[in-house]
Amino acid sequence: TPIAPFVFPGLRSRVIFGAGTIARTGAEVERLGRSRALVLSTPNQEADAHALADRLGPLSAGVFTEAAMHTPVEVTEKALAVFSGSGADCVVALGGGSTTGLGKAIATRTGTDQVVIPTTYAGSEMTDILGETAGGEKTTRRDASILPETVIYDVDLTLTLPVGMTVTSGLNALAHAAEALYAEDRNPVIALMSAEAIRALAEALPAVVRDPSDVEARSLAQYGAWLCGIALGGSAMALHHKLCHTLGGSFGTPHAETHAILLPHTVGFNAGAAAGLLEPVAKAFGDTPGRGLFRFARDLGSPMRLADFGLTEADLDRAAEIATRNPYSNPRPFDRQQIRSLLQDALEGRQPP
Ligand code: NAD
Structure with a gap:
């Protein structure tokens, strides 16, 4: 079959895949030239987020655990206040599409880098797409600043997915x-x-x-x-x-x-x-x-x-x-x-x- 003309957008993020790779989060933050990460999660995964912040030690700027489905802008605004108040210079999103969405919302507003550690199969970490809700309306946009820089797929974190x-x-x-x-x-x-x-x-x-x-x-x-x-x-x-x-x-x-x-x-x-x-x-x-x-x-x-x-x-x-x-x-x-x-x-x- 003849190959039709096409455009391939390229592979644009760094991916670390394998059991136990969450241990490399700190090294990946440093590789991006960053030194203070705000760790993000939903309320459900709060304990995991705190454990990751502990593991990051001085590289952690704190934890924000209020990520919610469909990225409500009120939550993003609250997270932005914590982000700047803590002196963070990047985000680490630990969770499913909801947490990834919050990291993207912060990154596109501040220009900061994102390390995403996905724990579901939603796939948001590989896209430059952000869906946000304000006043009951969901809008979606694409922008290069939305695409996460680094993604760590640690299978161990998916074992708890019901x-x-x-x-x-x-x-x-x-x-x-x-x-x-x-x-x-x-x-x-x-x-x-x-x-x-x-x-x-x-x-x-x-x-x-x-x-x-x-x-x-x-x-x-x-x-x-x-x-x-x-x-x-x-x-x-x-x-x-x-x-x-x-x-x-x-x-x-x-x-x-x-x-x-x-x-x-x-x-x-x-x-x-x-x-x-x-x-x-x-x-x-x-x-x-x-x-x-x-x-x-x-x-x-x-x-x-x-x-x-x-x-x-x-x-x-x-x-x-x-x-x-x-x-x-x-x-x-x-x-x-x-x-x-x-x-x-x-x-x-x-x-x-
Ligand atoms: P989710 O992130 O809302 O997670 C659902 C619940 O499962 C949360 O309470 C979460 O804490 C919990 N959970 C996640 N992983 C777990 C684990 N390993 N063990 C135990 N609990 C776990 O759900 P989702 O389906 O991953 O994401 C949905 C959201 O992502 C939607 O808002 C959707 O619009 C967005 N999304 C966006 C894109 C994009 O490209 N922009 C792509 C896919 C999904």
């Missing part, structure tokens, strides 16, 4: 790879990474569900999630991410769960128009891409119905309207009626085509 969150966060990661395969601006390097990511997660997630303390399987899952993050940062996302953004932003549905429920439906919807491109999905999960993903998610015990998160048919009327208001690229053209019907299937947990 099985339910492991599954939904893993499916969230898979969504990045799936949409990268058919992205309008796709390129062969990210396609390779996406196919490898799908292979890794298809093998790793069932193994982690069987034994959440299986370090090898956890490592493979984290490796896959890393590649998915690169795919997300380097590609224009389509219908799937647009719908998840609408449901999360306007109806407050939880991030990873929304991705997990919608993925078989959105990929199923696009499968006919992107059949060749979605081959890695068909290869990993069998059947059609939509049905294969549906069965994979169900067998992992993933939530399958939007109705279980309080969404109603009236919400879906509005969601379909919001999600089709502005045009964006997608392999299969669609109208409001088709999106409404896709959402109905996801509401009820019906098997996609």
Whole structure:
């Protein structure tokens, strides 16, 4: 097959991968030419954040543990006050996408460096994208100052990720790879990474569900999630991410769960128009891409119905309207009626085509 012209955005962050690598945080802060790190976390991971600050010793400027989903600007403002009050000159974000988001929000306002230590599979650490909420509205932007400088993937920190969150966060990661395969601006390097990511997660997630303390399987899952993050940062996302953004932003549905429920439906919807491109999905999960993903998610015990998160048919009327208001690229053209019907299937947990 001929190689179509493409743009590859490059690999732009330093990555340290492996068990026990959290011990290298101090050295990585110093490598950036920084000497006082504000450690960030959510309230849930407060103990881990304090342990990391203790480990950093004089390189720690303190701890801020109020990171929250969707990066509310009020939290960012409070964190900025702590950041400048403590004399910090960089941030270390320890946690999932919510904590990474706070680090990005501080970095883009101050120009500081970020070291991110991800503990979920969300992939935000590999992107220059920041979503923030103010007055109930979520806005998203891209900027070079948002991309973290250094990322430390220490598998040991993922061992405590509960099985339910492991599954939904893993499916969230898979969504990045799936949409990268058919992205309008796709390129062969990210396609390779996406196919490898799908292979890794298809093998790793069932193994982690069987034994959440299986370090090898956890490592493979984290490796896959890393590649998915690169795919997300380097590609224009389509219908799937647009719908998840609408449901999360306007109806407050939880991030990873929304991705997990919608993925078989959105990929199923696009499968006919992107059949060749979605081959890695068909290869990993069998059947059609939509049905294969549906069965994979169900067998992992993933939530399958939007109705279980309080969404109603009236919400879906509005969601379909919001999600089709502005045009964006997608392999299969669609109208409001088709999106409404896709959402109905996801509401009820019906098997996609
Ligand atoms: P999260 O960061 O909100 O984490 C969910 C909960 O799990 C938190 O309470 C957290 O403390 C806890 N947790 C995380 N890791 C844990 C672990 N290993 N053990 C025990 N508990 C753990 O969830 P998320 O799905 O990682 O992130 C979602 C947020 O990230 C959303 O706001 C989303 O918009 C954003 N996001 C942004 C991008 C981007 O590129 N900008 C990409 C993906 C996600």
